[in-house]
Amino acid sequence: IPPNLLQHRGKLFMMRYHGSHLKNMGILDGDNIIVRRQETIDNGEIAIVRYRVDEYYIGRYFQETERIRITTDNDGIAPDLLDPAYLTILGRVVGLYRDSIY
Numbered sequence: 001i002p003p004n005l006l007q008h009r010g011k012l013f014m015m016r017y018h019g020s021h022l023k024n025m026g027i028l029d030g031d032n033i034i035v036r037r038q039e040t041i042d043n044g045e046i047a048i049v050r051y052r053v054d055e056y057y058i059g060r061y062f063q064e065t066e067r068i069r070i071t072t073d074n075d076g077i078a079p080d081l082l083d084p085a086y087l088t089i090l091g092r093v094v095g096l097y098r099d100s101i102y
Contacts, residue, residue: 005095011037014097015048022058024073027096033058034095046093052086058093 005012014032025046027033033048041047047061049070057080059070068087071079 005034005036012094013037013091017058021072021074021077024075025059027058027093028098030099032097032099033093034097035091036094037091039089041089041092048090048093049082050088050090051082056090057082061089 012034014034017027017031017033018029020029022028035048041061043062044060046059047070049057049061049068051057057070059072059080062069062071063084068082068084069079070082
């Protein structure tokens with residue numbers, strides 16, 4: 001674990017990302033995303049959220065008046081607009097581990 005993340009040991013988990021929607025954030029297909037478990041998140045931070053039962057979203061989180069907007073910083077992809085009643089924040093992306101250099 002990188003030294004700046006040691007204070008969060010026990011609250012971290014890692015997941016492998018598959019896809020190309022987050023490439024403008026520097027997150028590539030096959031990257032391992034390091035996430036700090038937390039139930040709240042500030043606007044503009046990169047979050048992982050669960051929507052309803054089995055849908056998961058990763059992107060910049062924005063709380064709006066009646067919805068949550070998740071963006072990918074990718075101009076070709078429209079933001080996801082989610083009903084906060086069905087959304088659970090799983091955590092904030094705090095790091096990235098890449099198995100190889102491309």
